[in-house]
Amino acid sequence: MLDSMRRCSLLALAVAWTFAGCSTETDSATVTTGATTGSDAVVTGSDDCSQEALSGDDPQFVFTSAHRVVDGELGALCFGIEDPTITSAWGQLAAITPREQLSDLALFGGFEPDGADAAETLAFVNALDADGAQFQMSVNTVEATVDPDELLLTLAHEFSHVFTATPAQLDRTDEAIDGCDTYFNGEGCYLGDALMMGWIEAFWDDALLASVDPLEDSVEDADARCAIEPGFFGPYAATNPEEDFAEAFSAFVFRLEPATDGQAERLDWIGQQPGLAEFRERADAAGMTPLVNNFVLCG
Numbered sequence: 001m002l003d004s005m006r007r008c009s010l011l012a013l014a015v016a017w018t019f020a021g022c023s024t025e026t027d028s029a030t031v032t033t034g035a036t037t038g039s040d041a042v043v044t045g046s047d048d049c050s051q052e053a054l055s056g057d058d059p060q061f062v063f064t065s066a067h068r069v070v071d072g073e074l075g076a077l078c079f080g081i082e083d084p085t086i087t088s089a090w091g092q093l094a095a096i097t098p099r100e101q102l103s104d105l106a107l108f109g110g111f112e113p114d115g116a117d118a119a120e121t122l123a124f125v126n127a128l129d130a131d132g133a134q135f136q137m138s139v140n141t142v143e144a145t146v147d148p149d150e151l152l153l154t155l156a157h158e159f160s161h162v163f164t165a166t167p168a169q170l171d172r173t174d175e176a177i178d179g180c181d182t183y184f185n186g187e188g189c190y191l192g193d194a195l196m197m198g199w200i201e202a203f204w205d206d207a208l209l210a211s212v213d214p215l216e217d218s219v220e221d222a223d224a225r226c227a228i229e230p231g232f233f234g235p236y237a238a239t240n241p242e243e244d245f246a247e248a249f250s251a252f253v254f255r256l257e258p259a260t261d262g263q264a265e266r267l268d269w270i271g272q273q274p275g276l277a278e279f280r281e282r283a284d285a286a287g288m289t290p291l292v293n294n295f296v297l298c299g
């Protein structure tokens, strides 16, 4: 199941958002339009808790509940009715994540899929403002109840998309994108000292990176990369450097046993980065480790 499911489709979904934090021309135009249509239209994504805003206007993602996140704590329900699946998932996310990092989230919600794309999406994260200072995390409430271990891995995976895409990591301005000499990930240009740049230097050589289209994920391309690189935690990890990191980070946090040397190198690299071992220590303390490595082998 791990590999037939997408844990998220960050970009594909994000481009549909009004305030997706995307700095592509299309989305900058959308932001401009939104900010000039009426006096109360200067609504940041984090203020708007409607079905339309939560789903990025994609009817496949039928939201059933959403909470505001205030100073790293789950706050008031702002949409739908309280769902124990979602409040429980929050508790698990908060168990593994240092509170000061949780404050990068402004919304936490759950959706029921109504369509194939949504059904395949275990969870997703999207930026709520143009500079990526605040994020929304949304969990597939149907899949969340199917496999508790899968949910844990998914929560860690998704949160890695938050801490690797804050303004201290990713510059989403048009100027930065136009002059990007690090890596443009489809939403912004990584800062030179960004965590993801270190990851790319360690695990994505120029040829591998050049085979990625940051504006459109390709399952076929990911499968081809998986076929030749045993270091990936499954074919989905071979989608792009972000998904590679996210899958490996989830494996790191929950102490999955590496199945290949390349997987072991990825786990070791993560353990050497400041602050990341704390997630694993917290997972240990919460009794959540170890989980079984069910990732389909690459290579």
Ligand SMILES: [Zn+2]
Binding pocket: 007, 008, 009, 010, 157, 158, 161, 242, 243, 246
């Ligand atoms: Zn992901």
